[in-house]
Amino acid sequence: MTSDRPGPPPGCPAHASRTPLYGPAFTADASSVYAELRRHGAIAPVEIAPGTPAMLVIGYHTALEVLRDPATFPRDPRRWQERVPADCPVLPMMGYRPNALFTDGAAHARVRGATTDALARIELNDLRSYVEDTADMLIDRFGASGKADLISEYARILPLMVFNLLFGCPPDLGDRLVEGMSGIFELVEPEKANELLTRTLFELVALKRARPGPDMTSWLMEHPAELTDEEMVHQLVTLQGGGTEPEMNLIGNGVRLLLSDDRFASDLSGGSLPIEDAIDEILWTDPPIANYATSYPRSDLNVAGARLPEGEPVVISFTGANTDPSLSFERTGNRAHLAWGAGPHACPAQMQARLIASVAIEKLLDRLPDMRLAVPADQLTWRPGFFHRGLTALPVEFEPLPAQATAAEEPRDPAPPPPAPRPAETSRPSRGRSQRRRSTLMGWWRGQ
Template sequence: MTQQPLEPGQAPAEHPDAVPLYGPRYRENPAEIFSELRRTHGPVVPVLLEGDVFAWLVIGYRELHELMGDPQLFARDSRIWNQWPNIPPDWPLMTFVAYQPSILFGEGPDHQRRVDAMSGALSEVDQFELRARCEEVADALIDGFAGSGEAELMTQYVYSIPVMTVAWMMGISTTEIDGVARDAVAALDGGEGAPAAYGRLAATMQNLLAAKRAEPGPDVTSRMLAHPVALTDEELVPDLLLVALGGQEPTALWIGNTLHLMLTDDRFSLTLSGGRQSVGQALNEVLWENAPVQAGLGRWATRDTQLGGRHIQAGDALLLGLAGANADPYVRPTSGPPANNAHLSFAHGSHGCPHPAPEIAEVIARTAVEVLLDRIPDVILAVPAEELTWRPSFQLRGLLSLPVKFSPVPATRS
């Protein structure tokens, strides 16, 4: 039996305790919220998205692994969503659910050919050259504030490194980098300006394709154009958007959250002058404890089923509670974060982060942290840690600002 559409603001009658998954309560400590939800509701939680739209949040590790590993039962095709009658055209999360013929929403052989083209293009990125480019970008950014003894790292450093590096990988003109960075942040924040920002990014990718078709180069865009699967422009534009968005915002927040950990936790801050030995551990710990992507839309049930003891109806939306699953006692040691990489922060299954994107993101993040600590070994927070403000997003976890101070150092270039 198909679920009847709900009135706006109405939780399903069978789930009157559905939890609003929006608002400022997600700023400070989402880990506590996920723990509370697990105690109260179990591994699959009834929630309300912005506009009080009903969905399921999956925060059990086993349940989320099952969901992501069964695309036949939990599909990426959002057109089967039973809540479409309640969704206004300007819904803030529309960019994450509006179906488009992209790698994000594809299924079966069509999806695989898109993955092949993207993975093939990314696998040809020379990671030694990538690190050298990251070092060059990082040094140039640090030169801009090194002599002042203070900086706001999120805007002056953290956000710039991934977008400048990914733009170089994709062959995007340096004159367009700042606009791409602003639009990427706006699109992923899911606010009122998200649809317009996403549209501007799509136009940028269309122009990039035209330029690379006319004059190919040693870049990801040109390699995707030349791949044997012969993707059309209509297929390439959304897939290139995924490369740009996936490579920018989550990587920037991974860098920012790692710097935050190393500047606030004595286990790391005591070794900042020799921080390079601790960077890998900090990067991995952040993916377990403070992942940049906390949750995401999503999957849609193709038929009535059971998950985590819940009755899921055909067409129900399910959110990937990545951070909640990482905190599941089922996979956690009795104390401290795990030392392995069995976290789900890069998702899993056919729609997980495509190879070798996680490795590329790690090169960028590790280089950004290491270069900063090498250049400014005595960097400390300029404000008490409790005064730092986090973004109010259930999907992304990152600081609005990260002010620091340090002993002024000379620029690397005169």
């Protein structure tokens, strides 16, 4: 494989020490940790939990090669899993599940095919309309107060409501799913969180087996791949994990950047809304999933000056790779970042995820044009856990909005969505839309 730059030879003392990627020091200043790790080269020895070693890929080109080579870097963790204690805190995120994330070859193609086919049935204009309506409703809730925590009152709730709609998930199950997934990402009682997540998803699968509807869960069930209940549950773990926690982080990180970075703040004051540029910047520098896409070499390897032991986790640092100082190309307007992954395991829902974040952020800036941070940007704190990058809170202030009816009220008769999205209409959402399309999904949400 090609080295991003030379690193210490195998056996060098620099390879013997491992940098911990957990604890308050990493959470508070992760960028300094990545910068320090670069002394090792493109791959650095780390500890992802107490007593749990791994190799972290922080070189862009090396990360790209690893992601594109599942034959050398398979995703199945079961050999590694046999070597770690059952209470290892990263197991709920890294332990084997029979889904697309932890399989390769034909098994991966079967499950991923069901997912991509189901995603293709989501009509993007209807998704956009639902996100707009949900955003308006949430802004109406806190708008009259002149202040809000955009994480707890907006960025966390909006992706959950979208997930509940798309997957036919009743709100009470959705709340439990978010609780379980948050615990896994933050490594807070992860075993308990994983049990809650799995139990709740089995309930959702049973519900949709009994009462299928026009939703992703039902579409996965009826797919020719004939997924079992267990496969359904563990594929939903991946979809829910990718559709709620990272989406919340992308929205929150994007708003923080727009309100705190002079490059964007000056454009906002002039009436411009550079939302797509801000999202690209976040996906390069603060991607919502910071470290993941773990693989497990079948044999000892020497790659980019580092020795990779057989079966030891090789974790891709999306943040580290994206901010690799050896990159010579311009990042502005460039979507060659690795935030969505690459190769056969690249995120299949990146188009939908980007659309949701774009609409959510634009709605905030449309409705609250004078919005500003309530505390200095350097006083914002980050959530624990090395897998993701997200704020604990995002307090803002703005001129209170007058009392008004929720924009998502007065449902209209839904029209069935076409079987596939129209890629030509995935551009930046229009502002001040007067006509809103409604899908059967939206009708289901309202009990029609």
